[in-house]
Amino acid sequence: MVxxxxxxxxxxxxxxxxxxxxxxxxxxxxEDIFGLRPRYAWCIDTCGVHDQMAQxxxxxxxxxxxxxxxxxxxKTIYWTISPxxxxxxxxxxxxxxEASSIYESKEVLTDMELDGLESQFAAxxxxxxxxxxxxxxxxxxxxxxxxxxxxYPTALLLQWQQAGIRRKIRFTTLSKYVDTILPRxxxxxxxxxxxxxxxxxxxxxxxxxxxxxxxxxRSCEQGLQAAEALATIASLSGHYSYxxxxxxxxxxxxxxxMDRNTLWESAGGMVFVxxxxxxxxxxxxxxxxxxxxxxxxxxxxxxxxxxQATVFHPLNWHRNDPIxxxxxxxxxxxxALCELLPDGRILCSVPMASTSIHSLKLVQGAPQKPKTLGxxxxxxxxxxxxxxxVKTGAIASLISRKSGREFLGSQANTIVAERPKKKANxxxxxxxxIPEQNKIATSSDEPSTIEVHKGTLSTTIVVTGKFYGGxxxxxxxxxxxxxxxxxxxxxxxxxxxxxxxxxxxxxxNDVDEVMRGVPFGFSHAAWSKPNPxxxxxxxxxxxxxRWSAYATTDRxxxxxxxxxxxxxxxxxxxxxxxxxxxxxxxxxxxNPWLTGKGRHVxxxxxxxxxxxxxxxxxxxxxxxxxxxxxxxxxCAGFKSQSYLETxxxxxxxxxxxxxxxxxxRFAEAFGIAGEARVKLSLPHKSAAxxxxxxxxxxxxxxxxxxRFAIQPQQIVTMYFETESAVEEEILVTAWDKFAPxxxxxxxxxxxxxxxxxxxxxx
Numbered sequence: 042m043v044x045x046x047x048x049x050x051x052x053x054x055x056x057x058x059x060x061x062x063x064x065x066x067x068x069x070x071x072e073d074i075f076g077l078r079p080r081y082a083w084c085i086d087t088c089g090v091h092d093q094m095a096q097x098x099x100x101x102x103x104x105x106x107x108x109x110x111x112x113x114x115x116k117t118i119y120w121t122i123s124p125x126x127x128x129x130x131x132x133x134x135x136x137x138x139e140a141s142s143i144y145e146s147k148e149v150l151t152d153m154e155l156d157g158l159e160s161q162f163a164a165x166x167x168x169x170x171x172x173x174x175x176x177x178x179x180x181x182x183x184x185x186x187x188x189x190x191x192x193y194p195t196a197l198l199l200q201w202q203q204a205g206i207r208r209k210i211r212f213t214t215l216s217k218y219v220d221t222i223l224p225r226x227x228x229x230x231x232x233x234x235x236x237x238x239x240x241x242x243x244x245x246x247x248x249x250x251x252x253x254x255x256x257x258x259r260s261c262e263q264g265l266q267a268a269e270a271l272a273t274i275a276s277l278s279g280h281y282s283y284x285x286x287x288x289x290x291x292x293x294x295x296x297x298x299m300d301r302n303t304l305w306e307s308a309g310g311m312v313f314v315x316x317x318x319x320x321x322x323x324x325x326x327x328x329x330x331x332x333x334x335x336x337x338x339x340x341x342x343x344x345x346x347x348x349q350a351t352v353f354h355p356l357n358w359h360r361n362d363p364i365x366x367x368x369x370x371x372x373x374x375x376x377a378l379c380e381l382l383p384d385g386r387i388l389c390s391v392p393m394a395s396t397s398i399h400s401l402k403l404v405q406g407a408p409q410k411p412k413t414l415g416x417x418x419x420x421x422x423x424x425x426x427x428x429x430x431v432k433t434g435a436i437a438s439l440i441s442r443k444s445g446r447e448f449l450g451s452q453a454n455t456i457v458a459e460r461p462k463k464k465a466n467x468x469x470x471x472x473x474x475i476p477e478q479n480k481i482a483t484s485s486d487e488p489s490t491i492e493v494h495k496g497t498l499s500t501t502i503v504v505t506g507k508f509y510g511g512x513x514x515x516x517x518x519x520x521x522x523x524x525x526x527x528x529x530x531x532x533x534x535x536x537x538x539x540x541x542x543x544x545x546x547x548x549x550n551d552v553d554e555v556m557r558g559v560p561f562g563f564s565h566a567a568w569s570k571p572n573p574x575x576x577x578x579x580x581x582x583x584x585x586x587r588w589s590a591y592a593t594t595d596r597x598x599x600x601x602x603x604x605x606x607x608x609x610x611x612x613x614x615x616x617x618x619x620x621x622x623x624x625x626x627x628x629x630x631x632n633p634w635l636t637g638k639g640r641h642v643x644x645x646x647x648x649x650x651x652x653x654x655x656x657x658x659x660x661x662x663x664x665x666x667x668x669x670x671x672x673x674x675x676c677a678g679f680k681s682q683s684y685l686e687t688x689x690x691x692x693x694x695x696x697x698x699x700x701x702x703x704x705x706r707f708a709e710a711f712g713i714a715g716e717a718r719v720k721l722s723l724p725h726k727s728a729a730x731x732x733x734x735x736x737x738x739x740x741x742x743x744x745x746x747x748r749f750a751i752q753p754q755q756i757v758t759m760y761f762e763t764e765s766a767v768e769e770e771i772l773v774t775a776w777d778k779f780a781p782x783x784x785x786x787x788x789x790x791x792x793x794x795x796x797x798x799x800x801x802x803x
Contacts, residue, residue, distance in 0.1 A: 042071050043215055044083035045103050047293070051247075051301040052087055052094060053584040054255060054607055057561025057708065057756070058694040059262050063296050064101040065734050066289075073772055081215060084108045085137035085178065086301055089242030089584070091559035092577060095131075096123035096756055100733035105130040105219055109137045109178070111240040117169050117176055118222065120235040124562065124576075124712055125752040130223065131236075135165070138180030143197060145181035147189045150197065155204055162208060172231040173222050179212070183798040238576025239564050244305075245582035246472040249541070249608035249619035251306035251634045252643060254313065254321065256605030258295075258304060259587075261328045263668045265291055267355040268335040269697040270396070271671065274343075274353075274684050276698065277723045277763065281342035283698050284335060289770040291331055294324040294779060307470060309630030309802060317787045319780040327779055340673040343398060347677025350374075350401040352670040354393040357685055357693040357707070361392045362524050362665050363498050366672055372403045379408040380496040388498050393670065396685035396693070400678045411496030420493065420500055422522050425649070434489035434504030434516055439527075441651060448599055448649045450547035450614055454516065454529060456484035457617075458509040459541050468539055469624040469635060474581045474610055475617060478541065482509035484516070498522055510537045510637070526602070526662060527647045536623040536637030544645065546601065548614045550593035555579040555611060556654060557589040558663065561694070561708045562754040568611070569594065582619070585609045588663035590654040591616055600659045602646040602666045618645050629802030655711045660692060688718035691751070701766040704735075705759040709751045717751040725761035733758055 047067035052060060064082070072078050082098040084090075087108045098106045106121060112133040121131040138144070140161060142154055150158075165175045179185070188194065194212045201207055225231045242248075269288055275281035298321055302308050313321045336353070344351050350368075354360055365382075366374075366389050373379040378390045387408050393399055420427045421442070428438040435452035459478035465471040489506035500520045508514035512534030519528040529544070536542060552568045554575065564577030568591075589609045590600040601609065601618050608619030623637025646666050650657030687693065687707065695706040703725060709717070728747060730739040733756070741747055741759075751757060780788050 042075060042077050042079040043081055045071070045079035045081060045101060046083070047296045048300055049084065049086060050296070050299040051304045052084055053089060053091055053248075053559070054304050054586070055258065055299055055560060056262050056266075056586060056694065057093070058266055058706065059295060059299060060560040061097060061101070061706070061733050061756070062292055063299060064097065064103075066292060066296070068101065068734060070772055074774070080104045080219075082106045088244040088247060089578075090121075090240045092239045092564050093123055093559055093562040093754065093756070095121040095129040096125055096127035096754075097561065097733070098129045099127045100756060100758075102732060102734055102736065103129075104223075105132060107132045107215070109133060109135060110243060113240050114234045114236050115168060116234055117165070118173060118226070118231075118233045120233060122235060122237045124754040125709075125756075130219070130226070132176060134176040134178060137178050138182055138185050139177050140179045141181045143181075143193060144179060144185060144188050149190055150200065152204060155200065159207060162210075170231050170233045172225065174218070176218060184796075186797050239559070239578045241578055241580065242583055244470055245474070245608070246468060246470050246622055247305035247307060248582055248584040249472075249606075249622045250469055250624075252605050252621065252641075253634050254304065254306050255607055257325050258298060259605045259667060261325055261332070262295060264332045264336075265295065265328060266695060267353070267668065267671060268332045268339070269695065270355050271336055271339045271353050273696050273698050273703060274398070274723065275339035276767070277703075278684075279342045281339055283767040285698070285768045285770050287331060287335065288697070290773060290779075291328050293773045294328055298324050306635060307627060308632075309627055309799070310632040310634065311630075313632070313634045315784075317784060319776065319784045319788050323781060323784070324779070336671045337673060340398075340671065340676075344673070344676040344679065346675060349403055349676050349678045350672060350674050351676045352391070352393070352399050352401060352672045354395075354397050354399065354670045356661075356664055356668065357395050357687045357691070358661060358689060359392065359394055360665060361390070362526065362662075363388050363390050363521055364669055365389070366391075366670075368403070368408070369674070371405060371407065373406040373408055375402040375404045377401075378498050380498045381408040381410050382499070383411070383494050383501050383503065388496075390498055394681070394683040395687070396696070397681060397683040399681040400676070402678060409497055411494040411499075411501065414493040414495055416491050417493045420502065420520060422500060422520050424523070424525055425520060425527075427520065429491060429502065430485075431491060432488055433485035434491055434506060435485060436518070439649065441649070444651060446597070446651060447549045450549045452485070453546045454518065455545045456508065456514060456516070456531060456533075456620070457543055457545050458482040458536070459543075460539060464539070467628065469622065469627045472541060472582070472622060475543075475612055481540070484508060484514055508533065508536075509540065510535050512536065525648060525650065525657070526666065527649070529645050529647070531620060531643045531645075533621060533637070533641045533643070535639065536621060536641070538623060538625040538637065540623045540637060541619070542621045542623065543608075543610075543617045543619045546599070546616045546618070546647065548591060548593060548599060548616060550595050551614060552591045552598070552611065553594050554592040555589070556592070556659070557583060557585040557609060558587045558660065560586060561756050563660065563712065565712055579611060582608055582610050587667060588659055589616075590659045592654055596653065597649075597651040598654060599650070600648040600654065600657070600662070602648060602663045604644050604667055606643060606645050626802070655713070658689075660710045664692060682722075684722050686718075686720040686722075688716065690715055691717050691757070698763070698767045700769070701763055703761040703763060705761065706756065708756045709754050712753040714750070714752050716748055717757065719747045719759065720745060721761060723761075725763055727762045729760050731758050731760050735760065
């Protein structure tokens with residue numbers, strides 16, 4: 042079993058917990074079903090590697106990481122090191138299906154073709170560390186099949202020996218190769234390079250294709266994490282049975298939707314929406330519905346019936362950002378500001394303690410209505426003065442009220458449509474960065490109308506005009522009176538085929554450093570001047586998880602936050618967040634999730650800051666932007682309670698139960714070594730720090746308030762023993778229970794002639 046993951050997923054687009062769980066649950070599944078434990082992370086179809094992969098693979102107990110594309114070292118074998126110091130043997134030999142003539146030819150190879158193989162081997166020798174055998178991942182294209190010549194490879198080896206004096210070749214398993222070279226590497230006989238940080242990226246269209254699926258994945262993933270934490274609290278604090286089986290099954294469905302082609306959105310439309318086939322949308326709907334049920338039932342178990350509301354705040358820090366809550370039309374929260382937004386939603390200011398459950402007293406009343414100011418080109422809050430271009434709706438200036446600092450260099454939140462100067466074979470796979478694009482339209486080409494609605498908590502600006510293709514372009518900008526984040530909502534309509542759209546944010550000062558979120562951490566790169574201590578990658582189009590930040594030369598800077606808009610690019614001082622890569626078809630197939638037709642609402646945010654990005658707590662603010670509290674109506678009042686407190690330098694992604702323990706997982710957030718503090722106010726006995734699969738690394742004292750050293754971006758897993766155990770999960774071995782009844786026929790259908798790479802639809 043070559044791969045320890047449940048399936049070969051994209052490693053760049055999920056959150057950290059999903060990526061760790063697809064590894065830990067994959068290992069458990071293989072062990073239980075096959076009685077074998079895979080030794081490797083087989084990630085051959087990645088399009089770039091982020092900085093935390095060495096730590097994740099090492100923490101899962103795997104022995105090596107195998108991928109292809111964007112090798113930064115020039116050698117096929119090297120060590121990869123994550124920011125915390127974790128090191129993993131890495132194999133990156135080239136393409137994932139080489140020596141293709143062996144696996145594609147329908148006839149026995151000729152002497153000339155054998156000579157061609159020898160030329161391939163000679164080229165590989167130059168990039169293989171001295172003393173190591175050449176490594177080739179043999180195959181014929183994607184989803185490598187067995188050689189058409191049925192006597193191969195045995196007959197090939199006989200041919201090879203008869204053709205004269207040639208190097209020795211061997212068809213073998215990855216384990217035998219690693220077992221041969223690793224002792225010689227460890228003893229120093231074979232010297233290999235070391236690489237810190239991530240790599241470059243390619244197939245860049247994958248980072249901006251179909252924000253719908255990336256947004257759905259993000260919301261389902263984080264909703265599931267919150268449901269696990271709430272179920273943990275309820276099962277140890279009230280009369281609630283922890284739903285182990287249901288939560289495990291929801292993660293398995295998320296693993297399926299984490300498949301690389303699915304989350305890249307590089308597939309035909311039936312993969313995502315189909316009347317006959319069990320598809321991506323079915324799985325997301327199952328997860329959303331079941332997660333909501335877990336959250337609701339867990340909250341109900343902690344309360345009794347009444348006329349108040351209960352909210353669960355899952356994040357491990359005090360929260361005071363304005364949040365949108367669903368309140369009855371004639372109700373408001375006593376003692377809290379509640380404001381009616383122009384779109385009918387209700388914005389509330391409700392401070393919440395770390396990982397806490399709060400009782401909200403509802404009283405008769407109506408939320409405050411904002412004043413409509415009509416056209417206004419200058420907007421002021423307690424934090425900012427924003428100036429609008431009244432003709433185009435772009436942001437002409439954004440100045441700090443405290444210091445007078447200008448954050449923007451020129452018109453910002455301009456929406457731009459472009460096309461590559463040279464069209465790729467399939468633009469849903471490959472798109473070049475902005476300097477290699479032709480600009481075909483901007484939001485400044487047409488006049489816009491502007492409305493301003495000013496309330497106590499926020500000011501909402503609505504800019505309406507037309508955009509490329511003739512559809513309506515609607516831009517909503519929301520500034521908060523006392524909170525630094527600025528929210529954007531851009532509505533695109535009927536964008537023509539083969540059009541890339543992004544939002545443009547020129548900055549006022551040069552950028553020294555660039556940070557962007559990756560699973561369980563971040564990439565940190567130098568920009569305007571070299572810094573050998575920063576090993577991240579920032580060039581071209583890059584994937585980001587929740588946030589990217591740009592530290593400027595005069596201290597401070599800005600961050601761009603997202604809820605599933607994963608593509609970012611920086612050119613000089615000009616930061617861009619990709620909104621949509623509009624392609625009507627993929628490989629000839631219609632794809633309703635990929636096309637620009639219809640209405641598309643894209644959400645993102647700007648976080649200006651005059652302190653460092655760490656001082657502005659950019660990663661924490663990005664989590665707040667993504668994860669709203671869970672709410673339940675019809676409850677009696679009770680005393681609010683916090684269940685988990687931590688130091689401010691960590692972000693918790695998982696609190697759950699398994700067997701007779703709770704599992705708490707978090708990561709250091711700022712890339713700075715220091716001390717972590719954890720206080721878990723739930724019944725437990727002993728505590729320990731483990732690796733990602735539960736092997737004990739350090740036993741901890743039984744103190745309620747635990748403190749220990751933590752390394753930069755270290756992922757920490759803690760096990761807390763409990764008095765009782767939860768039910769053991771039954772592994773998923775069939776999909777029938779999850780599929781709609783009318784789709785079972787297609788689910789059970791089998792076509793033995795469909796093998797290898799799926800056909801194209803043209």
